[in-house]
Amino acid sequence: MTKFENISRLSLNQITTERWNLQEAVDGCIRNNVPSIAIWRHKVKDLGLSACKKIVRDSGIQVSSLCRGGMFPAATAIERKERIEDNLRAIDEAVELGTNVLVLVCGPASDKDIVEARKQVEEGIQEILPYAKSAGVKLGIEPLHPMYAAERSVIVTLGQANSMVEKINNDHLGVIVDVYHVWWDPQLYEQINRAKGRILGFHVSDWTVPTTDLLMSRGMMGDGVIELRRIRDAVDQTGYDGPIEVEIFNREIWDMQGDDVLALMKERYLEHC
Amino acid sequence: MTKFENISRLSLNQITTERWNLQEAVDGCIRNNVPSIAIWRHKVKDLGLSACKKIVRDSGIQVSSLCRGGMFPAATAIERKERIEDNLRAIDEAVELGTNVLVLVCGPASDKDIVEARKQVEEGIQEILPYAKSAGVKLGIEPLHPMYAAERSVIVTLGQANSMVEKINNDHLGVIVDVYHVWWDPQLYEQINRAKGRILGFHVSDWTVPTTDLLMSRGMMGDGVIELRRIRDAVDQTGYDGPIEVEIFNREIWDMQGDDVLALMKERYLEHC
Numbered sequence: 001m002t003k004f005e006n007i008s009r010l011s012l013n014q015i016t017t018e019r020w021n022l023q024e025a026v027d028g029c030i031r032n033n034v035p036s037i038a039i040w041r042h043k044v045k046d047l048g049l050s051a052c053k054k055i056v057r058d059s060g061i062q063v064s065s066l067c068r069g070g071m072f073p074a075a076t077a078i079e080r081k082e083r084i085e086d087n088l089r090a091i092d093e094a095v096e097l098g099t100n101v102l103v104l105v106c107g108p109a110s111d112k113d114i115v116e117a118r119k120q121v122e123e124g125i126q127e128i129l130p131y132a133k134s135a136g137v138k139l140g141i142e143p144l145h146p147m148y149a150a151e152r153s154v155i156v157t158l159g160q161a162n163s164m165v166e167k168i169n170n171d172h173l174g175v176i177v178d179v180y181h182v183w184w185d186p187q188l189y190e191q192i193n194r195a196k197g198r199i200l201g202f203h204v205s206d207w208t209v210p211t212t213d214l215l216m217s218r219g220m221m222g223d224g225v226i227e228l229r230r231i232r233d234a235v236d237q238t239g240y241d242g243p244i245e246v247e248i249f250n251r252e253i254w255d256m257q258g259d260d261v262l263a264l265m266k267e268r269y270l271e272h273c
Numbered sequence: 274m275t276k277f278e279n280i281s282r283l284s285l286n287q288i289t290t291e292r293w294n295l296q297e298a299v300d301g302c303i304r305n306n307v308p309s310i311a312i313w314r315h316k317v318k319d320l321g322l323s324a325c326k327k328i329v330r331d332s333g334i335q336v337s338s339l340c341r342g343g344m345f346p347a348a349t350a351i352e353r354k355e356r357i358e359d360n361l362r363a364i365d366e367a368v369e370l371g372t373n374v375l376v377l378v379c380g381p382a383s384d385k386d387i388v389e390a391r392k393q394v395e396e397g398i399q400e401i402l403p404y405a406k407s408a409g410v411k412l413g414i415e416p417l418h419p420m421y422a423a424e425r426s427v428i429v430t431l432g433q434a435n436s437m438v439e440k441i442n443n444d445h446l447g448v449i450v451d452v453y454h455v456w457w458d459p460q461l462y463e464q465i466n467r468a469k470g471r472i473l474g475f476h477v478s479d480w481t482v483p484t485t486d487l488l489m490s491r492g493m494m495g496d497g498v499i500e501l502r503r504i505r506d507a508v509d510q511t512g513y514d515g516p517i518e519v520e521i522f523n524r525e526i527w528d529m530q531g532d533d534v535l536a537l538m539k540e541r542y543l544e545h546c
Binding site for chain 2: 112114118145147184210225
């Protein structure tokens with residue numbers, strides 16, 4: 001397992017510096033030599049799309065992905081149609097911001113029928129794929145940790161995401177591997193290997209113990225129990241050589257000065273990823 | 274999917290009435306016509322094994338299982354040996370309390386190497402199986418929800434438990450299906466079917482939304498998003514006709530009067546299971 005010698009693949013997922021707006025986050029990356037950023041749509045909304053487009057262009061920063069499309073299941077056909085429309089707008093925003101990856105957080109079920117919700121996810125992806133392809137944007141299904149199955153995503157394992165990607169079989173559809181969501185999976189390494197050629201993004205953070213919160217217990221790399229380099233090595237062995245996003249929801253990190261977060265992130269990335 | 278007409282398969286998992294000691298819990302079950310109870314070892318320790326044995330015998334209640342053995346992985350051989358010894362004592366206690374099922378919560382890794390920890394679990398089970406068999410006690414591997422992978426169990430899916438049971442292939446080894454731990458699994462129904470003839474227990478509760486806590490967010494059946502009857506039906510279709518334990522960690526339920534919990538549990542069992 002090889003250690004990185006530089007941060008050429010490092011990307012700041014914007015949620016890690018949650019208090020910064022996009023201008024501040026981009027400036028922070030430039031100041032700290034972080035070559036890429038992953039952008040969240042609610043942050044784009046804060047400053048406006050055209051302003052954000054200018055911020056990105058003027059800075060010369062790479063945009064590793066836009067987060068997020070998805071949220072397909074809904075109780076009625078009208079609502080599902082609205083979700084589709086929102087995904088098409090997300091694809092437009094990805095184009096404007098200069099990234100070719102839209103991360104899909106696929107959404108929870110609208111009732112107790114999780115099997116039906118999974119069908120609605122598949123149908124939703126099928127529906128937006130032609131538009132994504134014509135826009136040159138790839139859709140990355142991000143399986144979330146099973147503890148989010150009721151509230152955020154009925155897609156909960158890399159195996160399940162792989163099966164959907166293979167079934168739909170479109171060169172603009174792939175998967176996002178986030179260590180926090182998949183580290184526990186007994187099939188992890190075989191499913192990473194199975195995703196060969198379809199991995200559109202790789203996200204790192206850590207799983208802290210004791211785990212006190214479902215959302216805010218992610219830690220900085222090295223502060224938890226995840227075998228980061230082993231997983232990164234498996235992902236790299238599939239041929240993936242794209243950006244590695246640091247995506248951390250953590251109140252203490254959010255309360256730190258942004259530049260301190262970036263310095264710590266760079267150090268830990270080199271030490272643990 | 275058939276509805277139950279009586280509570281003949283209902284068992285109170287003792288943790289659901291956490292404030293009751295074993296005497297109170299058994300008395301409560303008898304008073305409320307609940308035919309079975311699942312006993313926790315820390316509750317046995319509170320009153321002493323021989324007193325608990327007498328309480329159970331005098332009452333005539335059935336004991337659906339003893340919770341829990343397991344916790345196999347440890348940093349050193351000496352510690353792992355201590356865990357084995359503790360499991361042998363748990364088997365003894367199961368015999369004394371008149372149950373033939375010991376639930377295994379297999380334990381977390383002692384370091385970051387979850388793959389190695391899983392080997393240690395398998396070795397631990399292999400080591401205690403001859404003793405269990407000679408005592409007439411069956412060992413039920415309970416896969417826990419992946420959110421407990423770092424702190425309670427490296428066995429996190431029914432598929433993983435099934436693979437281990439098939440590999441070891443001993444008629445005194447099987448699986449425990451707990452809806453709270455497995456409801457999210459895309460392979461749920463195929464893995465329940467695969468467990469045919471090896472299911473040693475079935476636990477019910479519910480997954481409440483919004484999910485505010487990793488441990489204490491279990492709800493009473495009907496208060497959450499789990500398709501209970503669909504899962505129960507799948508378990509029954511394997512031929513399982515044993516006890517159905519209600520196992521709920523929930524502060525509000527723990528703060529209720531025990532008899533009120535049992536009344537509600539009976540009502541919800543008939544309505545949702």
